[in-house]
Amino acid sequence: MTMRLGIEGYLERPQFRLDLCLDLDLTKPLGVLGSTGAGKTTLLRAIAGLEPDFEGRITFGSERWSEGTRFDLTPTHRRGIGMVFQDGRLLPGKTVAQNLTFASRRARAVVSSVSEEEVIRELDLDHLMAQMTESLSGGEQQRVALARALLLRPKLLLMDEPLSANDLGHRRHITDCLSRWLVADQTPLIYVSHAAHELAQLTTQLLTLEGGTVKTLGETARLLPQTHAGDQPRAHRAVVVGSDLGQGSLTLQWEEAAPFAAEDFHMGDVVMVRPAATEDSSFGASLPPQAKQDENETE
Amino acid sequence: MITGDLQAVALTALLAGVTTLLLIPIASPLAWWLSRSRSSIRSMIEAVVALPLVLPPTVLGFYLLVLLNPESTVGGMWVRLTGSSLTFSFSGLVLASMIYSLPFMVQPLHAAFRAVPQSTLEAAATMNASPWDRWLNVVLPMTLRGYITGAVLTFAHTVGEFGVVLMMGGNIPGETRVVSIAIYEHVETLNYDAAQTLALALLCFSFLSLWAVYRFAGHRFQVLRG
Incomplete structure (x- = not known):
């Protein structure tokens, strides 16, 4: 068929x-x-x-x-x-x-x-x-x-x-x-x-x-x-304050005042994370889909 | 109660019953079309359907008499087809009652159909339900109250018919002599006791039907609310 x-x-x-x-x-x-x-x-x-x-x-x-x-x-x-x-x-x-x-x-x-x-x-x-x-x-x-x-x-x-x-x-x-x-x-x-x-x-x-x-x-x-991420990916610096990568979760805190409003995020949204060590590589590294849930600024 | 009056009661019930049964299949597609159509002539059709609500029954009866008498085109055709006249006959009364009571069937159905959301019908269509299937198994269960309201009102309104019958039915016992005509005749002949009995019966019947409708259909029913 x-x-x-x-x-x-x-x-x-x-x-x-x-x-x-x-x-x-x-x-x-x-x-x-x-x-x-x-x-x-x-x-x-x-x-x-x-x-x-x-x-x-x-x-x-x-x-x-x-x-x-x-x-x-x-x-x-x-x-x-x-x-x-x-x-x-x-x-x-x-x-x-x-x-x-x-x-x-x-x-x-x-x-x-x-x-x-x-x-x-x-x-x-x-x-x-x-x-x-x-x-x-x-x-x-x-x-x-x-x-x-x-x-x-x-x-x-x-x-x-x-x-x-x-x-x-x-x-x-x-x-x-x-x-x-x-x-x-x-x-x-x-x-x-x-x-x-x-x-x-x-x-x-x-x-x-x-x-x-x-x-x-x-x-x-x-x-x-x-x-x-929208037409233009937005980059904002955040510091890792906790991680449990076995669970696939990462807790981040914004370096400056939070650049997003709470309603910008919904459960299931994808956020891209780029470790600072790869500062010069192109933007776009992302976690696999299963690991993307709880890593934004919720804590 | 004398035999003649019982005959009038039976005839009235028969007339109202037949009228109601015939109006259901006629009013259904009409009310459905009114509830779904975006046509520019819709409001005109609505007005035509509602005419019997405001028109004096004598006017309606007069036009029907002119239109249906054996010398007219329609009446003449009916005579050739059935051998009987449409005026001063039971079948003529049925036809007149159907026109007279049309808004009482159409309006409750129209209101009920309008309350069936298009989205529900779309959902049913995506479940492989054909138009007939949607009508029978989605629309009908949702509009049953509208049907019952329409049937009760049509029946009761037909029972209360007087002017139209007088104009084109006359007063033939067993054929066109309905309760309202019988009361009128009793009063004319100063037989107030007989008139009283029939009038009281009609009053009680009308009240009970309306009460049933309001109890059953709640606030959905709009004919008497305008």
Whole structure:
């Protein structure tokens, strides 16, 4: 089965224009990165067939999904996709179990190596099954939405910041499971996120968008550190005041007044550290993704 | 209560029941379209649907009489097709009641459909649910209260119909003589006791239906709130 996704077209709205020409090989999971308003969500929605304003051609393998103004040449429900929206979007007035059943009853008839029980267990949903979706926290809703998308056994999985409302512990565990499951079922993935460590762990190719157009497309490992630090990496001196490299954690203290505000950092952000001994080498040495969590100014 | 009055009660219930049942499938797509459409003629259609709320029933009845009598195009076609007239007949009353009560079915449904977020429908579509599937398994469970409100109001409003019936139904026992007409006739013939019985029954019925609607649908119901 070919896993090529072709997108060629545009979408115009007041003060926004998406203009893309992409031929993606989705045998490698794809991450999408870009600042707010860069068009990440719109891209996913166009692929899902939810953007009536999209004009152009979208093909998946040999299937023609959109053509010209017929954005729904293949309507959403026949694309066989699974989508996780940022806000969960669970069906109201139903329990978690009913939401999951809604999906599994409409799943594609394919054999999966990942059982429903495993998905529910690993996403920590066992104890929530009887609850109404309205009573769930944002993080719980996201996990139900994630389980729902997986249970559809989709031939393409689209995820839009699927873990943003979850705590670090859940995020790490879920990305571990996800990467294992997706490999096991060879499910192609497009993953939109700001969280660099999620992108690093789940994806091997990375698309960065800017102002509705493609900025870069390449290997995640190569692109991630540069893109995430912003267009111009900022260098600030900090002193190591504690380290536990066995745990992969480093405690730093700014030499001068803290150059960042507390809200500049989010759990999972990547910070580049360059030991002073290599003063003259080029900027850019970074810790491996697993070791990047707790090293900034928190202490 | 005399046999004639019982017959009027049964006829009224039948008329209201048939009208409600027929209006559900007609009002559903109309209300759905009103809740989703961005068309420029939407507000015009909304106004047309709401007309029976403000129009004197005699005006509605008059136009229906003109439009549906056997000499007219529509009425004549109906006579050729069925052999019976649309005016001064039960089937004509059903048609008139459907127009008369249309806003009472459409408006609660419209409000209920509007409360179904597009995002929920999108999510259902990404779960391989076809439009029908989405309607049956997502929209319907979410709008059941709207349906019940609409059905109760339509039924009750049809029971309370008078002017339209008078204009185009007349007073034929077992065919067009509904409760409100029977009361009117009792008063005309100074039979106040019989009028009293029927009037009280209608009052109680109307109150109970409205009470049920307000209890059940809470603050969602907007027809009487404007």
